[in-house]
Amino acid sequence: MTNLHDRLAEIRDDFRPDWDEEKTQQVLEGVPARRRYRRNRKLAAVATVCLALVASGLLLSRGAQDGGVTAPNDGSDMVVEVPDDDPNVLVLADGSRVTKKDGERVELVEGASETRMTMGDGRSSFEITAGADRTYFLTVGKVEIETARARFDVESDASSVKVLVLDGTIEVVTATGAERTLTSGAREEFATEGEVAATPEEASRDDIAEPGDAQPAEVREPKPEPVAAEPIEAPAPPKWSVLAERGDWKEAAAQLGSTEDIEEIEMLLLAADVKRYNDQPQAAIILLDRVAREFPDDKRATIAQFQKGRIEMQLGKYAQAARSWQKVSEMSPSSSLAEDSLSREVEAWFRAGDKVTAKERARTYLERFPNGYRTEMVRRYGGVAKP
Amino acid sequence: MSSSGHTYLKQLGDGYETDEVDPSDFDAVFRRYASYVSTIVYRLLGDRTGVEDIVQDVFIDAFNGIHTLENPDALKGWLATIAVRRVRKHIRRHRLKSFIGFGGPAEMPELVDEGASPEQSMLLRQVFEHLRKLATEDRLAWSLRHLEGMTVSEVARACQCSTSTVKRRIARAEERLEQRLKND
Numbered sequence: 001m002t003n004l005h006d007r008l009a010e011i012r013d014d015f016r017p018d019w020d021e022e023k024t025q026q027v028l029e030g031v032p033a034r035r036r037y038r039r040n041r042k043l044a045a046v047a048t049v050c051l052a053l054v055a056s057g058l059l060l061s062r063g064a065q066d067g068g069v070t071a072p073n074d075g076s077d078m079v080v081e082v083p084d085d086d087p088n089v090l091v092l093a094d095g096s097r098v099t100k101k102d103g104e105r106v107e108l109v110e111g112a113s114e115t116r117m118t119m120g121d122g123r124s125s126f127e128i129t130a131g132a133d134r135t136y137f138l139t140v141g142k143v144e145i146e147t148a149r150a151r152f153d154v155e156s157d158a159s160s161v162k163v164l165v166l167d168g169t170i171e172v173v174t175a176t177g178a179e180r181t182l183t184s185g186a187r188e189e190f191a192t193e194g195e196v197a198a199t200p201e202e203a204s205r206d207d208i209a210e211p212g213d214a215q216p217a218e219v220r221e222p223k224p225e226p227v228a229a230e231p232i233e234a235p236a237p238p239k240w241s242v243l244a245e246r247g248d249w250k251e252a253a254a255q256l257g258s259t260e261d262i263e264e265i266e267m268l269l270l271a272a273d274v275k276r277y278n279d280q281p282q283a284a285i286i287l288l289d290r291v292a293r294e295f296p297d298d299k300r301a302t303i304a305q306f307q308k309g310r311i312e313m314q315l316g317k318y319a320q321a322a323r324s325w326q327k328v329s330e331m332s333p334s335s336s337l338a339e340d341s342l343s344r345e346v347e348a349w350f351r352a353g354d355k356v357t358a359k360e361r362a363r364t365y366l367e368r369f370p371n372g373y374r375t376e377m378v379r380r381y382g383g384v385a386k387p
Numbered sequence: 388m389s390s391s392g393h394t395y396l397k398q399l400g401d402g403y404e405t406d407e408v409d410p411s412d413f414d415a416v417f418r419r420y421a422s423y424v425s426t427i428v429y430r431l432l433g434d435r436t437g438v439e440d441i442v443q444d445v446f447i448d449a450f451n452g453i454h455t456l457e458n459p460d461a462l463k464g465w466l467a468t469i470a471v472r473r474v475r476k477h478i479r480r481h482r483l484k485s486f487i488g489f490g491g492p493a494e495m496p497e498l499v500d501e502g503a504s505p506e507q508s509m510l511l512r513q514v515f516e517h518l519r520k521l522a523t524e525d526r527l528a529w530s531l532r533h534l535e536g537m538t539v540s541e542v543a544r545a546c547q548c549s550t551s552t553v554k555r556r557i558a559r560a561e562e563r564l565e566q567r568l569k570n571d
Contacts, residue, residue, distance in 0.1 A: 017429040034443040
């Protein structure tokens with residue numbers, strides 16, 4: 001093969017596209033049209049992929065076990081562990097973990113190099129480990145999440161899918177076809193718009209139901225239509241928020257006027273995102289501060305505080321970022337954000353030049369999270385040597 | 388695009404050297420790196436079809452996530468990571484379409500040097516014919532290493548996995564390629 005490598009190296013310079021400055025300009029001019037196309041693209045491709053996987057025999061589903069997480073079929077390459085004492089947890093061979101907190105079932109199926117999960121209404125946590133030789137897809141209604149390494153929480157109901165990324169990166173394709181990349185600390189809510197039409201994915205689950213499936217009817221029964229004595233019209237959401245949900249941040253900013261009249265916490269957080277994505281970090285910070293002040297008992301205030309720390313860090317306001325993250329730990333010491341915040345706080349103190357506090361907080365982190373996933377970074381910034 | 392990304396770079400001031408282009412200036416970044424990205428995409432696909440769309444998608448993705456780029460010096464590598472992600476999606480979609488009867492056959496790669504020998508052109512075609520039969524991740528790792536010329540560490544960063552995973556994938560691809568090329 002060395003000979004092949006050498007021969008390929010020889011022709012490498014000539015193995016490239018015909019691309020000059022004129023081509024660059026031409027393709028650049030096509031970018032706006034491409035953006036519009038991406039916005040309007042349907043999720044048909046997702047349904048088609050699922051159908052093809054079923055046809056190829058790659059999509060297999062085990063009958064239900066007690067508990068909320070369905071394991072891959074026997075004989076799969078991945079060894080799966082379902083702890084006896086917690087049927088709502090699934091631990092995969094690569095260390096990835098799915099935890100159903102409440103609500104409907106989470107189903108998991110595997111292919112040769114990818115794992116596909118589906119989730120109904122409820123809350124679940126996903127921990128997809130680094131280095132896995134596979135890609136994980138999670139479908140929640142009409143929203144699809146893809147990742148190779150991340151920890152994230154998902155909460156789903158009839159109208160929306162809420163995602164909180166604790167670590168790593170996920171990609172989200174929304175119900176309208178918009179694509180978003182979310183990284184650590186990101187919190188987004190995606191509307192499930194339009195009718196929930198029967199998709200090939202739902203049909204395929206029916207087709208491949210295993211005999212003896214303990215609860216197939218329960219899983220697949222369509223939800224009853226809500227019955228109301230009179231039609232109740234919900235107030236239309238403000239235009240800027242609809243645009244923001246779709247990822248049209250620039251257009252959303254153009255529609256978003258004064259933020260003083262915003263009263264709901266969801267809208268404040270969304271408006272902060274609009275400001276952030278439109279390079280108005282100070283304005284975003286002001287809105288996030290309002291969340292903490294006006295909704296101190298709401299768990300989302302913790303997320304707002306975390307986000308505030310990130311923005312301050314990006315602005316080079318290290319001491320302020322450290323204090324924001326310190327507040328996260330105080331507001332919610334046992335939350336999933338606490339470990340992340342504390343580790344970031346150590347770095348922020350270091351960058352602010354306060355190595356004494358950085359060391360002190362590093363020791364706190366190591367005490368509270370001796371097996372934490374950021375111990376190395378914390379030791380480095382905190383100046384705490386390994387024992 | 389606004390210029391606050393430029394402000395962001397100035398305010399950091401802790402040893403970062405600003406890139407020759409302002410990462411927040413979409414047009415400037417596109418002009419600077421489009422050729423680089425298109426080369427990666429083309430070398431991974433071996434097929435001109437879809438290169439322009441993928442290149443546009445890469446830059447749109449990059450600007451949607453520009454706030455996550457902590458080190459401006461890493462812009463080029465970051466674009467490569469996004470390019471690999473987009474190519475991965477493209478390959479899977481194309482495979483699916485082929486499987487269910489849609490989508491035409493992929494083009495064969497060409498060398499820009501019209502004076503290249505027939506043997507060199509044939510070599511490239513043979514390699515791609517077999518590469519396209521490999522598992523996507525193995526194909527990407529091997530192509531980045533031996534067609535794009537990246538180091539193992541660079542491949543790992545672009546594929547967002549560990550170097551040991553990269554080595555495993557490349558070894559698997561090598562074994563299969565060697566077998567198939569021998570049988571040709």
